[in-house]
Amino acid sequence: MSNLHGISMDVERVDEMVFMEFKAIGTLTHADYEKITPMIxxxxxxxxxxxxxxxxxxxxxxxWQLQAAWDDLKLGLKHGKKFNKVAFYGNSRWQEVMSKVGSWFVSGEVKYFDEPLDALSWLRG
Structure with a gap:
């Protein structure tokens, strides 16, 4: 089992429109959030x-490690009202459930997808 973990992030910004793409790998830590939060x-x-x-x-x-889960919650509470759509592309039932829970902290829509192209077309639709 690998200890590889982290979040990569890509941002495109045109006027008021912001598109963020994240890839989460492994079990996220507080240190991962310390890197990503300033970028957001x-x-x-x-x-x-x-x-x-x-x-x-x-x-x-x-x-997540426990501290990282708290970091994720704080980030959602601070910026949740700014999110229009969040598409979560995953491959397991617990991720689908987690995306529903995440929708409680976001004013926009959160949807789970098991196909990446479906997720991207929904975001652009």
């Missing part, structure tokens, strides 16, 4: 009313 803050700085669409590839995601 930077992507949203100076936008009064951002419209944020997010694509998450969770196919290699295994969960």
């Amino acid at each position: 803050e930077d992507a949203l700085v100076d936008i009064e009313k951002p419209i944020v669409n997010v694509y998450v590839d969770g196919t290699e995601f295994q969960g």
Whole structure:
């Protein structure tokens, strides 16, 4: 079993529209969130009313350490109102359940997909 973990992030920003793409690998840690949180803050700085669409590839995601789960919750509470659509692409039942729970902290829609192209076309639709 590998100890490989982390989050990669890509951001495209056009005026008020922000597209974020994340790939989560392994069991995420507090250190992973310490790296990613400032990147999210930077992507949203100076936008009064951002419209944020997010694509998450969770196919290699295994969960969080406890502190990282708290970090994820804090991030959702702080920025949740800015999220328009969140598409979670995964490959397991617990990820589907988790995406439903995540929708409680986001003002927009959160949907789970088992096909990446379906997720991307829904985000762009």
